[in-house]
Amino acid sequence: MSLIQFTEKGLYCAKGDFYIDPWRPVDRAIITHAHSDHARPGSKRYLSHHLSKGMLQQRLGTISLQTIGWNEPLAIHGVKVSLHPAGHIIGSSMVRVAYKDEVWLITGDYKLEDDGLSGAWEPVLCTHMVTECTFGLPVYTWQPQQDLYRQMQQWTLENQSNKQCTVFFAYSLGKAQRIMHALAPLQIPMYAHGAVYNANEALQSNGIALPQVKHIDAHTTKKELASAIIIAPPSAVGTPWLRRLGDRQEAACSGWMQVRGNRRRQHVDKGFVLSDHADWPSLLQAVEACNPTHAYTTHGFTESFSRYLREEKKLWSEAVKTQFGTEEDDQHITESDKTAAI
């Protein structure tokens, strides 16, 4: 029997009797990162990285949680388990599971570019790799983040000179903090929507240093916000909440912004292709660096990516069904999920 199985509840290691990112309550869950489509409530015991602690406690309530660092192997029923930096968001980890000659790597979500916050992705040699491929099509090839940051800064300054405030819509955990870092050098006052502010607090409780950001509450005036930078979750797009901001320009920041139609659907003024997921070249690079004999693809364009690995890279590969069906992204499902805590 294979060391890891794909079950109704998620990825399961029978030998060690634990699950990785299960979507139903189980006895023992290893969590790659704190986004709500990976970290779900109801399990008896959780294991995750130190830096995920604050967010997991905020989102899952009182849980039995053990945290470890990267590259600190521990044994669970004789199975060797370790976490490795995934570079996706703060605390995000890939899970290495090894028993005898079989070494599995479950990537969770990851990106190869070092954003200076989430830890730099490291290759992990393995025999079986379960890789996400949210952006597993060659149309999804990102620009270097420094170029994107420059464009975001420039646009923010333009808006400021037009006496408009600049609103960035971004996932409250991960993207929001990345944007804060990208714009901190401008030294323009930054404000956050409640969901983002809460995420910041949880991260700070973990000892993570973040640029200073004020909470927008009932007392915040339009005058204060004029020409400021505002960071809000995607669920705030088109809501009455925005009215308190006055004259503004709005931007969405996500890998989906790569495609024009998607950008136009957002009803915002600008789309920045800033993603916390690996783009097509990075996915190929990651598989090559981890050098598995078997590659399972999950989340996103699974069929296309695994076919490419089979036919063009001559690698054994198969698409794995997740709870969200056979392929495609789950952008619509997780969007509201990730921002539920307003």
Next chain:
Amino acid sequence: MKSFAALVVKLGDSSKTNDKLEALANYFTLAPDSDRVWTVAIFSGRRPKRFINTRQMTDWALELSGLPRWLFEESYHTVGDLAETIALLLPAASIINNNEQSLSAIINNFIELQTADDNSKKIYVTQQWLQMDYHSRFVFNKLITGGFRIGVSQQLMVKALAKVTLQSASAIAFGISGRWDPAVTSFARLTSSASVSEDPGKPYPFYLAHQLAEIPEALGPTEDWQAEWKWDGIRGQIIKRQDQLFIWSRGEELMTDRFPELHFLQRVLPDGVVIDGELVAVDNRSLSEKIFTPAAFAVLQTRIGRKQVSKKILADAPVGFIAYDLLEDAGKDCRNHPLSARRRRLEEILSTMDSNRIQLSPAISFSHWQELVDIRKQSRSMHSEGLMLKRKDSIYQVGRKTGDWWKWKIDPLTIDAVMIYAQKGHGRRSNLYTDYTFAVRDGERLVPFTKAYSGLTDKEFAEVDAFVKRNSLEKFGPVRTVKPELVFEIAFEGIAASKRHKSGVALRFPRMNRWRKDKKPEEINTLEDLLALLSLYGQ
């Protein structure tokens, strides 16, 4: 081309009309003359003939990208736009050429290449690609493939031009209408109050109406209003100037050659006359009568798009013109005269003609609004779409305006159906399943009978999209078969027998009227129900 590409990006991304207007006005202020003219041409649907086909473009892009064809196609189905897919998949430019050619220079290249051999075309296109950044590539590809839907309406462009040239919007709308060659037209001439002596075929912009949303009583006293049938054909404009006849469609397509049975008008119409009306199919049986009876729109459909008309098609689907309005009389623009006066003159002009191919749209007499409510119910049997209400003292305006003219269409036909196939959409709907096929029940069998793409809100589309992604059964290229579970009320304007469709019927303008979440797939309509509608309302 950088500034044009920047404009296209701005127009496509911006969600505020004012920002778009400003971007257009800035561009029209700064761009060189020939670029401005080509921009007006492109944004109003005029473009040079394609010099390569999409297959060639795809092949060359594949060669440069080194990707397998199936992956290119998967990408295309997700992106939903060929020009954009190619721009995204080409390898990054090695050296960006910052001295890029102007828009008009590039279009001139296209025109020159129309007669070149395939190899020269390939060298040109691939070299351009390898020197451009992503935005320029995208716009370059769009210029080749045409179909420039970039989130700007003709009306917005007219507004921007009016702002820049300090002219009235209606003068601009008239100036850019009709037939003109962007290669030889100057910006000044395009936007000046163009004289018809230079271009006798120049049509006036059509005056369009909004749907009446409230009860007709709200319009005030009945004696101020004229009611007509809203005929079901294609809106057209007949022009006779300098002894020449021109027939335009509302889509600003010159269709004179397609309707030989109307060419007699060149002889019988007085000179300097422009008539607004409806091109309709004529019921064969009424051809010998003084007044013809319109036939179903489906009959006219066999004529639209057909440039060569055979004797048989002329006999099977004869065409006539129902006149609504007079826009020019004795060479003078009379759009500012009241409708009642224009109509009187139109009546006089038509009365001198002894022809049963052109007739005045009759005014429906009524003295109470309630009377009209009852008359409207007969619309379908008249092959009309409902009624038109026009204020008797209204002038003939430009574009779609509220207040003086209202269309009062009848409710559509509807049928409840289940979704069985889905495909990703294009443009704004990229990477979303928005194009659906629907079926009715025939015993245990589901019979597909129509596709529909519109009628849902963005939120509903997102919901259906998520359903499709989780409930796909099979995949045939870009098409997914889905679990037959979601029920929709499909609305349509007409129904006709069709040999091309499995169900035996073809619908006119089908769309999703509402999502029937309250209905189960067992409760949808049957093929029998559909055929009953055909025998009631079909031709």
